[in-house]
Amino acid sequence: MMDIVATCCELAGVPTTSNMEGESFLSVLRGEKNICRQSPLFWEHQGNCAVRCGKWKRSEEGDDDWEFYDMESDRTELDNLAMVDQHKRKEKVEHMLQMWKDWAERVGFKQWPLHPIPDGEKDWS
Secondary structure: OHHHHHHHHHHHOOOOOOOOOOOOOHHHHOOOOOOOOOOOEEEEEOOEEEEEEOOEEEEEEOOOOOEEEEOOOOOOOOOOOOOOOHHHHHHHHHHHHHHHHHHHHHHOOOOOOOOOOOOOOOOOO
C-alpha cells in the first residue's frame, strides 16, 4: 500500500512527506526501469511478520521461529537459511531483527491477536 500511495503522489505531482516510507514505482509502470527498492520493506498481517532488505528476507509466521531467505537464489522460499551456517549470517540476521523491532516501535505495532476486540470489530483470529 505504501508504494501505491507514493506512486499516486508522483503521478499527481504531489510531493510526499518525509514520514512516508513508500517508494514510487511509476518508472516501472512506464517501462523505464526494473524495481530496485532503496529502503527496507516491512509488513505484518495477523501475526505474520517480515522484513525485506535487498536480496534478504526475514519472516515469521505466528509464533514460529524467524526464517531467513536469499530471495535472489530462492524466490519460492524453500531453503530456510536461519539454521544453516548461522555464523556466516549471524550479523545480518540480527541486524534485520533490530530493523524490524525499530520499525514496529515507530509505527505502533500491536501483537496479534488484538484483545480485547474493539466494539464493532470482528475477531478474525
